[in-house]
Amino acid sequence: MTERVNQRKFLVGEVVSAKMDKTRVVQVRWSAKHAQYLKTVRRAKKYKAHDEKNEAKCGDQVRIMETRPISKTKTWMITEIIRK
Secondary structure, three states, X not given: OOEEEOOEEEEEEEEEEEEEOOEEEEEEEEEEEOOOOOOXXXXXXXXXXXXXXOOOOOXXXXXXXXXXXXXXXXXXXXXXXXXX
C-alpha cells in the first residue's frame, strides 16, 4: 500500500471527484485484518490532492505523493496518472 522515498509517502487510488479547480478527491482502498475477529475487512480513505494542470478525471487511477500543506485540507499531490 505505501512506499517511501525521501521520507515521503506514495499511495495509489482512484479519483472520485474532479469538481474543484486544481484539486481532486482520491479514494485509496486497502484490506486489513480485524484485530479481534481476524476477518479481512475492506477499508477506504479519501484524500484531497493537488492537480496543477487539471489532467485527472473521475475514474482515473493515480499515484499521489505526500507534500507540504497547500491548503487547510490538501497535503497530497498527484504525481502520475496510471490508468485513464
